[in-house]
Amino acid sequence: xxxxxxxxxxxxxxxxxxxxxxxxxxxxxxxxxxxxxxxxxxxxxxxxxxxxxxxxxxxxxxxxxxxxxxxxxxxxxxxxxxxxxxxxxxxxxxxxxxxxxxxxxxxxxxxxx
Amino acid sequence: xxxxxxxxxxxxxxxxxxxxxxxxxxxxxxxxxxxxxxxxxxxxxxxxxxxxxxxxxxxxxxxxxxxxxxxxxxxxxxxxxxxxxxxxxxxxxxxxxxxxxxxxxxxxxxxx
Numbered sequence: 001x002x003x004x005x006x007x008x009x010x011x012x013x014x015x016x017x018x019x020x021x022x023x024x025x026x027x028x029x030x031x032x033x034x035x036x037x038x039x040x041x042x043x044x045x046x047x048x049x050x051x052x053x054x055x056x057x058x059x060x061x062x063x064x065x066x067x068x069x070x071x072x073x074x075x076x077x078x079x080x081x082x083x084x085x086x087x088x089x090x091x092x093x094x095x096x097x098x099x100x101x102x103x104x105x106x107x108x109x110x111x112x113x
Numbered sequence: 114x115x116x117x118x119x120x121x122x123x124x125x126x127x128x129x130x131x132x133x134x135x136x137x138x139x140x141x142x143x144x145x146x147x148x149x150x151x152x153x154x155x156x157x158x159x160x161x162x163x164x165x166x167x168x169x170x171x172x173x174x175x176x177x178x179x180x181x182x183x184x185x186x187x188x189x190x191x192x193x194x195x196x197x198x199x200x201x202x203x204x205x206x207x208x209x210x211x212x213x214x215x216x217x218x219x220x221x222x223x224x225x
Contacts (some may be wrong), residue, residue, distance in 0.1 A: 044203075
């Protein structure tokens with residue numbers, strides 16, 4: 001499983017667009033990129049998953065450059081309720097083993113009024 | 114739709130006492146099931162996962178054990194709790210791939 005590196009923390013303000021970047025230099029050909037969101041005292045929540053270029057859903061967008069060595073989670077117009085920890089995971093969804101799933105420390109995003 | 118339940122929500126136990134945490138999933142069949150532990154301010158540590166009834170894989174040697182007596186039931190147990198067992202315990206399930214997991218509300222355990 002490709003190792004990922006994320007900033008430990010980020011701060012922003014309500015109404016701003018927030019971009020959280022994850023580095024995964026040794027990503028493999030069949031690996032997908034998955035992002036989770038975790039609020040205090042709750043389990044992580046699946047946000048978005050992608051393989052290349054851009055993926056968008058009702059919550060966020062995921063931008064993946066051509067070399068796929070990094071990815072950026074984009075949260076449009078954040079609110080206070082977006083304050084949470086965000087985790088980036090990389091793995092081969094077709095045949096990866098659960099034992100290789102690693103939730104690191106994530107990025108602690110704090111939104112201010 | 115699928116739902117996942119965990120209980121109890123919080124638990125305070127003395128050192129040396131037994132533990133049983135239960136997790137059940139509704140609305141799906143033959144899910145993969147997972148137990149994680151999260152220390153305060155830290156990431157998630159995978160403890161056990163199961164791909165079917167009676168099939169348990171352990172990731173970290175410890176005094177905890179897991180069982181899957183039914184397809185959608187996953188139990189985390191200990192015969193004698195240690196102080197270091199305190200933490201936030203999360204159960205999760207997946208169908209399509211291990212990268213897409215759905216988590217329960219968690220159980221906060223405090224061992225005194």
